[in-house]
Amino acid sequence: MRVVVIGGDAVGMTAASQIKRSLGDDVDVIVIQEQQWTSYSACGIPYWIAGETTGPDTLVARSPEQHREHGIDVRTGMLASAIDPDTGSVTMQPVTGGPATRLGYDHLVIGTGSRPRTPPVDGLDLPGxxxxxxxxxxxxxxxxxxxxxxxxxxxxxxxxxxxxxxxxxxxxxxxxxxxxxxxxxxxxxxxxxxxxxxxxxxxxxxxxxxxxxxxxxxxxxxxxxxxxxxxxxxxxxxxxxGLGVTPRTELAAAAGLPLGEHGGLLTDDHQRVRGYGNIWAGGDCVEVTDRLTGAERYLPLGTHANKHGRVIGVNIAGGDLAFPGVIGTAITKFCDLEVSRTGLKEDEQDGLVSVLIHAQTSVGYMPDSAVMAVKMIAERTTGRLMGTQIVGGRGAAMRIDTAATAIWTGMTAPELVQLDLAYSPPFSPVWDPVQVAARVLLGKLSD
Amino acid sequence: MRVVVIGGDAVGMTAASQIKRSLGDDVDVIVIQEQQWTSYSACGIPYWIAGETTGPDTLVARSPEQHREHGIDVRTGMLASAIDPDTGSVTMQPVTGGPATRLGYDHLVIGTGSRPRTPPVDGLDLPGxxxxxxxxxxxxxxxxxxxxxxxxxxxxxxxxxxxxxxxxxxxxxxxxxxxxxxxxxxxxxxxxxxxxxxxxxxxxxxxxxxxxxxxxxxxxxxxxxxxxxxxxxxxxxxxxxGLGVTPRTELAAAAGLPLGEHGGLLTDDHQRVRGYGNIWAGGDCVEVTDRLTGAERYLPLGTHANKHGRVIGVNIAGGDLAFPGVIGTAITKFCDLEVSRTGLKEDEQDGLVSVLIHAQTSVGYMPDSAVMAVKMIAERTTGRLMGTQIVGGRGAAMRIDTAATAIWTGMTAPELVQLDLAYSPPFSPVWDPVQVAARVLLGKLSD
The missing domain is CATH 3.50.50.60 (FAD/NAD(P)-binding domain)
Structure with missing residues (x-):
């Protein structure tokens, strides 16, 4: 069996590694990668530029050579120029020019990623x-x-x-x-x-x-x-x-593969491109299903790309694994100001009710205790948690994972208040800020 | 209506405040408190002694005077010496001696807390x-x-x-x-x-x-x-x-109230003392129900005491609120070494399977990234998550809340792997350590 992978970053290399690990010599895995790098952390680039970490090698989780040692045939400096689903083949050629080669595949994995948005503004290409x-x-x-x-x-x-x-x-x-x-x-x-x-x-x-x-x-x-x-x-x-990115799907579009309204490839829940039995896609070039609304969204995040790669790898290797969708969990920081979010925003659906509370990251008498704001959103009729947003000092933002887990499982605000969460003065107030928000939300729900 | 509360800390004052807030002038709330303080953070005392925070006033969330301003009749320096459920009364007298007074109640709240264990070792009472x-x-x-x-x-x-x-x-x-x-x-x-x-x-x-x-x-x-x-x-x-504590229930025992095998008061899920319609108890003097095993445990933690106080307050004020039990979530630290746990230990029940993995608190190239260990425990037959333990560097331990929420809701290991958790290099690896543990656990579950 031959698997051809277009794109040597999170989706592509995760899928390739998973397939090779499962099937060993029974499979040839060929990866077509435009850049000289594979499996690098784009998310780390701002921290490299900030001087917090070094680069570029540090940001490479696994180099082409390391992948080759694991039996994956990585072709760097190669550009995929056409996909032909009818014959099951991909055309590629060197980035530097030169003759095109045609590669037949039994399975094709598309992980072409995204490209930066470039609005029509003069000077965006200036040096500097x-x-x-x-x-x-x-x-x-x-x-x-x-x-x-x-x-x-x-x-x-x-x-x-x-x-x-x-x-x-x-x-x-x-x-x-x-x-x-x-x-x-x-x-x-x-x-x-x-x-x-x-x-x-x-x-x-x-x-x-x-x-x-x-x-x-x-x-x-x-x-x-x-x-x-x-x-x-x-x-x-x-x-x-930092103007955002759009899915890189020209190649897929030219091959007639289905794109959604955000321009991303459309897949089923096994990451198979809709309508194709042996073409798979994931990461920044696909749309993902929002678990809360059922709608397709474009949410290019490394965490989804890695999960997609695993799902594709398991399925191509003969398994049966679905990607369960996303709820839009994300986190970042500006110096010691932390920001995170999950689920729906207040106005994203009718019938939602919200509160915004202020609390402390840890008990107020601890020296590192910082102010944090929690916005919590629930369905008015059921009390079901639908969204949470956090902005605050050090230690604030990772609480989003508690909210994300609660939202993922369909927990209601009254249930969250009673949840057995960790408490100790250096880590949290005795009522965790997400529970404080849920308590205040209760008052609004019973109005 | 008159509510008498024995004990002026987390359970007692939370219940008292909740009742007074709900019923206002329709209720007299009298609190019998041995010490001169109310509503203080015992959990903060080690940090006061360490010099990380000041004391003792800093550790008092609300003083007797502040409670009195909210209409609660706090009697400090008073010792409850007998409970008579038949006549619905409590006897109290000054700690310093003096005549006993008898107080009738419509509802009684017992929040007598715990006392330190003192093993039979000579010298424990020495100065120093x-x-x-x-x-x-x-x-x-x-x-x-x-x-x-x-x-x-x-x-x-x-x-x-x-x-x-x-x-x-x-x-x-x-x-x-x-x-x-x-x-x-x-x-x-x-x-x-x-x-x-x-x-x-x-x-x-x-x-x-x-x-x-x-x-x-x-x-x-x-x-x-x-x-x-x-x-x-x-x-x-x-x-x-630091030899642990035992429930302070002599007064309750003398009144014939039911105690469990750990010496704590036994209550129903509304925190009513079993067999009594108008006597309520919570916090360090009661046993709590383990949601995972259904057994009664003794887990004296401030977080339970606060929840019990709220439950009791809501119910006495005419509401209907159950305490849903605990899963044993707890957290602490030694300097920059963080420790947390939730759920069952490996040998606490038959049919459990576990893994212990090492991961990083954030992406390895970030300067603050530290090693952390996660032990994760699941039911072999169902894959249902039953316990998690974390030991690691700064930022490791609060992930226990993600695991606790997952365990609370009955999530399985494969579901946890797919969960949409937050990722950004300063906060987490692209696969959160609890997801890495769940992935490794998957391998063992399918053995």
Missing amino acids: VYRVQTLDEGQAAIDGLARDPRTAVVLGAGYIGIEMAEAGVQRGLATTVVDLAPEPMVSLDADMGCLVRAGMTERGVDMRMGEPVRELLAGADGRVRAVVTDAGEIPADIVFL | VYRVQTLDEGQAAIDGLARDPRTAVVLGAGYIGIEMAEAGVQRGLATTVVDLAPEPMVSLDADMGCLVRAGMTERGVDMRMGEPVRELLAGADGRVRAVVTDAGEIPADIVFL
Whole structure:
């Protein structure tokens, strides 16, 4: 049996490793990878740029050579240029040009990932403007920092934007974040996004919310020198782009594979591309099913990609494993300000009720105790928990996993209040903040 | 209506406040409290002694005066000396002596708490030997530290013992922990207890496990100078007792109220003392039902006491709220070594299977990433999660709440692997350590 994998990162290499481990010599696994790297942590690039960790090698979980030692035929520097589902083959050619080769497959795994959004703004390609999705882009940004910039502008106030703002501050740059949205982190409700904005402002970032970017200007040396918004010109020795990503599915689209309304590949719950028995896809190039609404969403996160890779690997190796969908759990931080979320936002569905409470991360008399806000959302008729958002000091955000587990299992607010959670003064108040939120929510539910 | 409450700490004052808030002037709430304090955090005393926080006022969540302002009649310095369920009355008298008074009640709440275990060892009452359960005892220990001791011995290696060892180390004392058990923390399996012992030894504590204490010796000044075990004499300028507690139920027993095999009061799931319509009890003086086994256990923890107080308060005020039992979730730390547990131990029931894995608290390339061990236990036939134990560096232990929520809701190991948990390099590896444990457990379940 031959399995061809397009894309050598989380989905592709996880699936490839799983298949090779299960089937050994009974399978040939060929991975077509455009870059020279495999299995790297794109999520770590902001921390590399911040100087908190080193790179690029540190961010590589497993190199092409290591994968080859495990019997996986990794072809780096190769570009997949066509998929032919009828004949069961993929065409590939070297990135540097050269003759195309056709590879037949019994199973095809598509893990082509995503690409950064690029709005139609002049100057996004100027020297000094950096994307931070690949290791090469990360290295370019590191090289840019070596030119001793004083001012940084981050375009976009989502997860990557916030992490790049942290990198700017850590590097001692006067840092500005610009976004069209009225508050940072549109995955939060606006009242929680407002707390993120306030926290980042307090910590020295100039937060320019609700300001559309018009253009980027070059200096005499041809490098970026300013970002122009509706409100004026912002000096920028260096610019980081955190404008989000879109699924990279042109190849799949050209082959006639089904795409959803967000542009991602559509799969069944076993990660089989809909309508195809032997084509599989996962990670940043697919849409995922929201367990709470049943709708398809685009949520490109490493945690889903790894789970997809495992699911695909198990199934191709003869197993039967479904991916159960997502509830949108995510976490990030800006310096010591932690942010996390799971489930639905307040206005994402009718009939929801919410509360926003303030509590402490640990008992108030402990020296590290910090303020945290919890927003909790439930179905009014049933009390079923539907969403939670957290913004607060050190130790606040990981509580989202408690809420995510509760939401995943269909727990109600009154049940969460009674849940046997851990308590000790350095770790938590005697009523955990998520339980405090659930208690306050109870009052609203019984109104 | 008159409600009499015996005990002015977590259960009693939570119930009293809840009742007064609900019923206002329609109820008289009288609290009989032996000490001068109410609503204090016994769990905070080790951190006060360590010098991490101040005391005793800081540890008081709400003083008798504050409760009185809310209309609760708090009688400090009063001892309840008899309960008469037939006439519905309690006898009380001043701690300092004086005439007894009889108080009739419509409802009685018993929150008499616990008292330290005192094994039959000579010298436990010597000056320089401190219990750490009440604020007065905490103050005495603080005064003892002012005498500039050099060596500390902690008797007992449970939660309080470990926290007092931390206090000793924080105060710069050469600290020894002595316990009869082969490993510290008998609420963990021995393989995890062993990791706690190793971690504490590495951090400078002399861990004398499996050594029965024979006696405590006094010096020429009449104060403690050494602890004698089967293995010899250990110098001790100061001794802290962390030998656990037993339910304080003599008063209830004398009144004929039902006690369980651990000596705690037995209640129904509304915290009504079994067989009595208007006597309620909670906290450290009752036994609690284990949700996983259905058996009664003695688990004196502040988190249960607070929940019991709320349940009792709601029910006396005319509501209908059940306490759903416990699964034994608990957490503590020794300096930067964190420890937590929930559910059953490996040998607590037949048919369980377990794994012990090592992982990192965050992605390995992050500077604060630390090693952590997770032990996970499931039912062999169903895969249902039954227990989890964690020992590791900073950020490790609070993951127990994810496991506790999963166990509480009856989740299986394969379900936990697929759960949508938060991922970002500073917070977690892409597969959370509890999911890594669940994955490894899957392999064993399918054996």
